[in-house]
Amino acid sequence: MARFPGLSNFEKSVGAKLRQVTWGLVLLLCLCAGIGYAMLYSAANGSPEPWAWRHVVRFAAGLVLMLGIAVIDIRLWLRIAYPVYAVALGLLTFVEFFGVSGFGAQRWLDLWLFQLQPSEVMKIALVLALARCFHGLTHQEVHRPVMLVLPLVLVLAPATLVLRQPDLGTAILLLMSGGALFFVAGVRLWAFGAALAAGLAAIPLGWPFLHDYQRERILTFLNPERDPLGAGYHILQSKIALGSGGMFGKGFLAGTQSHLSFLPERQTDFIFTMLAEEFGLVGGLTLLGLYVLIMIYGIAISLRSTSHFGRLLGIGVTATFFVYVFINMAMVTGLIPVVGVPLPMVSYGGTALMTLMIGLGLLIGVYIHRDVAIPRRPGAVV
Amino acid sequence: MPHRDLERIKTFNRRTALLAGGKLVLLSALVGRLYYLQVVQSDRYAMLADENRISIRLLPPPRGRIFDRLGELLAANRLNYRVVLIAEQTPSVEATLETLGKLIPIGERDVRRVLRDIHRRRAFVPITVRDNLSWTEVSRVEVNAPDLPGIVIDVGQRREYPLGATAAHVTGYVAAVSESELTGDPLLELPGFQIGKSGIEKAYDLALRGKAGNSQVEVNAFGRVIRELSRNGGQPGDDLVLTLDAGLQRYVADRLAGKSAAAVALDIHTGDVLALTSSPSHDPNGFTEGLSRAAWQRLVGNPRKPLLSKAIAGQYPPGSTFKMIVVLAALESGALTPQHRVTCTGEIEFGDRKFHCWKRGGHGTLAMLEAIEQSCDVYFYDISLRVGVDRIAAMARRFGLGEPTGIDLAGELAGLVPDRDWKLATYDARWQRGETLVTGIGQGYMLATPLQLAVMTARLANGGKAVTPRLVRVTEGSDEPEIADLGISAASLKIVTEGMRRVVNSPRGTAYKARIDDAAMAMAGKTGTSQVRRIGKSERLSGVRRNEDRPWDERDHALFVAFAPVRAPQYAVAVVVEHGGSGSRVAAPIARDILRETQRRDPARAGGAGRVATAPPRPGDA
Structure with missing residues (x-):
C-alpha cells in the first residue's frame, strides 16, 4: 500500500464492506441461478439428479467466492493485474504442449484435485490487465497508436492461443470484451475501423488454418439445410423447439423437443432453448430482462467508480457478461454459428460459472471501493 | 482533478453510453429474433415439433374369416x-x-x-x-x-386353414407382400403383413383385409415409443360364407387322393360350387408359416403341379363329354333329327385319312340316342361334317365353353373352342374339314377346364339355363339373381339328357358299371377319354399300346360329366383324371361316388343323414 500513499486512509472493515455489497445484484444472480435450477431439473426429466442440485452447490460456492473477491481492496487487483495475466498466459501456453485432450479441445489442465481451464482464467486476467493498462494512459496517450501496442498484444496473444486449441467461442469472447475496453478507454474510432478491416482481410488467410469442424459450423450456419441430420441438426432442432414454444410455452417439464431428446446439449449450451420451449417467449424475455438488469448494474457501478481502473474493470466484466449472454442466445436462435458458449448462471458446468462469479465479485468490489481514488501512476498525486 | 483526467472521464462516459446503446441494439435483434421464431413462425415450428415426436403406427386389422356353407371354418386367425x-x-x-x-x-x-x-x-x-x-x-x-x-x-x-390341403385351391393362401404388389397403401408395407395370393383369399382380398386402424404414438429422437396418444381401431375384414360344402370337399379330396385329377360339383340351379378340388394339393398353412426353399422347390418342381388348381386352370380336350354339344348343334340348327342313322364299321375314311371309332369292330347302325349311349365316334364324325364346325362352336360357347366362367377365383383359364375364324386368325390357315371331325369328338384344338365341363353339364341338366358358378353365398335378404335362358328347345335337351341317362343306366351304356342303383339318386352322365398324343398309323397296325404301357404323361385323360338325380336334376359333377386312362373305368366311378355323396348330404333329403360324411367307398367296385 505504501506505493499508493494518499489512499491508505481508505480502509474499511470486512463487515462494513459486506454491508456495501449490491444485494440487488446478488438477488438478480440468485434468480438467474434459480431459473437454472428449474431448467436443469426439467432437463433431467424432473429430477435434481444429476445436474440441478450440483448446479446449486456450485452456485453457492461461487457466491462465497464472489463475496470474498468483492471485499478485497481494488488496489490489490491493480497491483497484481499483470502478474495474474502472466500466469494465465503461461498456463495457456502450457496446455498448448501438455494439456489433456478433452472434448476435442486441449483446454483442460489437470491439477490433481480439479481440472483448470486456463482460457477461463484468461477471461478475467485479460480484463484486469487491460484495465490496468488503460488506467495508466492519459487521454492523449490513448490517441497515440504506439501506446496501443501493449494492449493489442495483451488481447491477441491469448486469443491466438485459444484459437489454436481450438476454442472459437473463447477467442471471440476475448476479442469482444477486449474490444469493449479499447472502446471505452477512448481509442480513436478509426483504429477500430482499421482493426475490422485487418480482421476481414485475415478471413481468407485464416480459413485454411481453421479446423474442419469449425469450417463445417460456419458453412452450416450459412445454410442450415445443407446437412439437416448432421451439423445442421442441432440448430434446426433448437429453432423447432423455440418456435413450437410459442408465446407462453408448453409448460414446465412438458417441452417435447427437449424431453424427447431432439434437442442436443439441453443442460449446457442449449438450455435457453429449453426455457423458451417450456415457458415460451415470455419465459425467454424474463431471463433476458434479468440479464439486462444485471448489465445495468454493471454499467451503473462502472460510471459510479472514482478510479479509472474501477470503471474499466466494471465495463470489462459487464462486457464479458454481455458477450456470454449474446453469443449463447444468438447461437441457439440461429443468428450466429454454434460456437459453444454457455448461458451465464443457468447452463450446467462449473468453470464458466466460476469465471463469471469471479468477474462479478470484481464488479461488486468496484462498487464497494467506488470512492477509492487511484493515481494513474504509482506515487503520483491525485 | 487534472484536465486530462476529466477529458478521459468524459470520453469514458460517452463511450460507455454508446457501448450500452450498441448492446441494446444487439439485444433488440435477439428479442426480434425470438419474436419471429416464437410468434410469427410459431405454427410452422409447432407442426415440425409434432412431426418430430408423433409417429403414426398402423394397426393391422384382423382378416375376415372364411366359412363353408354350413358354417365350418375354412380360414381363421x-x-x-x-x-x-x-x-x-x-x-x-x-x-x-x-x-x-x-x-x-x-x-x-x-x-x-x-x-x-x-x-x-x-x-x-x-x-x-x-x-x-x-x-x-x-x-x-x-x-x-x-x-x-x-x-x-x-x-x-x-392365418390358419383348418382343412389344410383339402380346400387349398378354393381358399388359396396368404403370404408376405411382394415388391410388385405394393400399391402405396402403407398397410402393405407393415412388416409381417400378409395378403391373399391365390383363391378366395386373393379374389376377395380387399374385403377380407378390412381397414387398418392406427395408433398415434409419441417417440423420442431415437425412435423409442414413449406413450400412445390416440388409437383408432380400424375395421376388421368381412367374414365370407362360401357355397362350398367342407364335408363334401373333404370327401372329394379323399376320393381323388393319389391321382392327378380335378373334380367340381355344382348346384345346377344356383351355380353354387359345392366342391372344387384339385389333386395333388398343398398345405396353405405352409405359406403363412413361411416356406423353406427346399419345400418351395418341391412344390414347384412336382410334375403333377400341386400349386395349380386344375379345376379352373387345367385345360383338357373334353373328348366324348363334348358330344352333347354336337348333338344339340345338329338338332337346334335343324340339320338333323334324332332319327338320323349312321352305320359304324369302326372307322371312316375322309380325304386320305382314316378316322377310327374307339370300338374297333364298330357299333353297327345307330340312331342318335344310341350313339350318345355308346359314344360312337363314327356317328359323331358324320354329324359334325353335316353340321359344320362354326355351328358346333357357337353351341359350345352357349354352354360356357371357350371363355372363363367368371367364377370368383383368380387364375381361371378360358379353354378353347376352335372355329374357322379362329383358325384363320391364329394360324393364318384355312380350316380343314378333317379338323371338324376331330372337333366333333372333343379332340383336336378343343380345350375345356373341369369347371367349364361342370357348368356345361349343369346347363344341360337345368333345362338350358345360363347358370354360372359362384363360390360366395348370396347374402341373406338379397334376391337370387335371375338366370337367363339359353333358348334351347326342350325337345333337343330331352334327347341329350335321355342319352346321358342311358350312358349310365342302359346295359349298353359306356358307364353302366358306374350307375347308382338307388332310383331316387340315379345319375346321368357321359364318359370321355381324350387322347394326349396322336396314335400313328404304324402303331395302329401293330396294335395300339395299352394305356398302362405308355409313360404316365402320354396316357389318356379320363373324363366324366354327370348330373343327378335323373328324375329331378339338382347337382352336376365333372371329373378329370389326368392321364388316368379310360373315362368309363376311372372317371365315372369317382363321379358316381361324388354325386352319391352330394345327394346324401343334401339338406333337403329326409333323415338329415346327409350332414354326416361317410367313408368313401373304395374304387374298383365299378
Whole structure:
C-alpha cells in the first residue's frame, strides 16, 4: 500500500464492506441461478439428479467466492493485474504442449484435485490487465497508436492461443470484451475501423488454418439445410423447439423437443432453448430482462467508480457478461454459428460459472471501493 | 482533478453510453429474433415439433374369416405366440438366449440371426427369437420369466386353414407382400403383413383385409415409443360364407387322393360350387408359416403341379363329354333329327385319312340316342361334317365353353373352342374339314377346364339355363339373381339328357358299371377319354399300346360329366383324371361316388343323414 500513499486512509472493515455489497445484484444472480435450477431439473426429466442440485452447490460456492473477491481492496487487483495475466498466459501456453485432450479441445489442465481451464482464467486476467493498462494512459496517450501496442498484444496473444486449441467461442469472447475496453478507454474510432478491416482481410488467410469442424459450423450456419441430420441438426432442432414454444410455452417439464431428446446439449449450451420451449417467449424475455438488469448494474457501478481502473474493470466484466449472454442466445436462435458458449448462471458446468462469479465479485468490489481514488501512476498525486 | 483526467472521464462516459446503446441494439435483434421464431413462425415450428415426436403406427386389422356353407371354418386367425428379445433389458444377450434354449428348442440359425439383428437395431427394438410357440412352450417361458430378462412373449395373428390341403385351391393362401404388389397403401408395407395370393383369399382380398386402424404414438429422437396418444381401431375384414360344402370337399379330396385329377360339383340351379378340388394339393398353412426353399422347390418342381388348381386352370380336350354339344348343334340348327342313322364299321375314311371309332369292330347302325349311349365316334364324325364346325362352336360357347366362367377365383383359364375364324386368325390357315371331325369328338384344338365341363353339364341338366358358378353365398335378404335362358328347345335337351341317362343306366351304356342303383339318386352322365398324343398309323397296325404301357404323361385323360338325380336334376359333377386312362373305368366311378355323396348330404333329403360324411367307398367296385 505504501506505493499508493494518499489512499491508505481508505480502509474499511470486512463487515462494513459486506454491508456495501449490491444485494440487488446478488438477488438478480440468485434468480438467474434459480431459473437454472428449474431448467436443469426439467432437463433431467424432473429430477435434481444429476445436474440441478450440483448446479446449486456450485452456485453457492461461487457466491462465497464472489463475496470474498468483492471485499478485497481494488488496489490489490491493480497491483497484481499483470502478474495474474502472466500466469494465465503461461498456463495457456502450457496446455498448448501438455494439456489433456478433452472434448476435442486441449483446454483442460489437470491439477490433481480439479481440472483448470486456463482460457477461463484468461477471461478475467485479460480484463484486469487491460484495465490496468488503460488506467495508466492519459487521454492523449490513448490517441497515440504506439501506446496501443501493449494492449493489442495483451488481447491477441491469448486469443491466438485459444484459437489454436481450438476454442472459437473463447477467442471471440476475448476479442469482444477486449474490444469493449479499447472502446471505452477512448481509442480513436478509426483504429477500430482499421482493426475490422485487418480482421476481414485475415478471413481468407485464416480459413485454411481453421479446423474442419469449425469450417463445417460456419458453412452450416450459412445454410442450415445443407446437412439437416448432421451439423445442421442441432440448430434446426433448437429453432423447432423455440418456435413450437410459442408465446407462453408448453409448460414446465412438458417441452417435447427437449424431453424427447431432439434437442442436443439441453443442460449446457442449449438450455435457453429449453426455457423458451417450456415457458415460451415470455419465459425467454424474463431471463433476458434479468440479464439486462444485471448489465445495468454493471454499467451503473462502472460510471459510479472514482478510479479509472474501477470503471474499466466494471465495463470489462459487464462486457464479458454481455458477450456470454449474446453469443449463447444468438447461437441457439440461429443468428450466429454454434460456437459453444454457455448461458451465464443457468447452463450446467462449473468453470464458466466460476469465471463469471469471479468477474462479478470484481464488479461488486468496484462498487464497494467506488470512492477509492487511484493515481494513474504509482506515487503520483491525485 | 487534472484536465486530462476529466477529458478521459468524459470520453469514458460517452463511450460507455454508446457501448450500452450498441448492446441494446444487439439485444433488440435477439428479442426480434425470438419474436419471429416464437410468434410469427410459431405454427410452422409447432407442426415440425409434432412431426418430430408423433409417429403414426398402423394397426393391422384382423382378416375376415372364411366359412363353408354350413358354417365350418375354412380360414381363421390363430394367435401366434412369439418369443421376442429386447436387448436393452438383459445384461447379457448370449446368456439369456442360452437359458431360453434350455426351455424351448431354438435353432442355431435363429441364435445367429438374433445376435446379428441385435447389433443392427436399436437396443429397445424387440427381435423375434422364435414364433409359432406351442402353449406348453409359452407357459414354460412365462414360468421362468424371472430368469429370462429381456424375454417377452408377444402375441400376433396368423392365418390358419383348418382343412389344410383339402380346400387349398378354393381358399388359396396368404403370404408376405411382394415388391410388385405394393400399391402405396402403407398397410402393405407393415412388416409381417400378409395378403391373399391365390383363391378366395386373393379374389376377395380387399374385403377380407378390412381397414387398418392406427395408433398415434409419441417417440423420442431415437425412435423409442414413449406413450400412445390416440388409437383408432380400424375395421376388421368381412367374414365370407362360401357355397362350398367342407364335408363334401373333404370327401372329394379323399376320393381323388393319389391321382392327378380335378373334380367340381355344382348346384345346377344356383351355380353354387359345392366342391372344387384339385389333386395333388398343398398345405396353405405352409405359406403363412413361411416356406423353406427346399419345400418351395418341391412344390414347384412336382410334375403333377400341386400349386395349380386344375379345376379352373387345367385345360383338357373334353373328348366324348363334348358330344352333347354336337348333338344339340345338329338338332337346334335343324340339320338333323334324332332319327338320323349312321352305320359304324369302326372307322371312316375322309380325304386320305382314316378316322377310327374307339370300338374297333364298330357299333353297327345307330340312331342318335344310341350313339350318345355308346359314344360312337363314327356317328359323331358324320354329324359334325353335316353340321359344320362354326355351328358346333357357337353351341359350345352357349354352354360356357371357350371363355372363363367368371367364377370368383383368380387364375381361371378360358379353354378353347376352335372355329374357322379362329383358325384363320391364329394360324393364318384355312380350316380343314378333317379338323371338324376331330372337333366333333372333343379332340383336336378343343380345350375345356373341369369347371367349364361342370357348368356345361349343369346347363344341360337345368333345362338350358345360363347358370354360372359362384363360390360366395348370396347374402341373406338379397334376391337370387335371375338366370337367363339359353333358348334351347326342350325337345333337343330331352334327347341329350335321355342319352346321358342311358350312358349310365342302359346295359349298353359306356358307364353302366358306374350307375347308382338307388332310383331316387340315379345319375346321368357321359364318359370321355381324350387322347394326349396322336396314335400313328404304324402303331395302329401293330396294335395300339395299352394305356398302362405308355409313360404316365402320354396316357389318356379320363373324363366324366354327370348330373343327378335323373328324375329331378339338382347337382352336376365333372371329373378329370389326368392321364388316368379310360373315362368309363376311372372317371365315372369317382363321379358316381361324388354325386352319391352330394345327394346324401343334401339338406333337403329326409333323415338329415346327409350332414354326416361317410367313408368313401373304395374304387374298383365299378
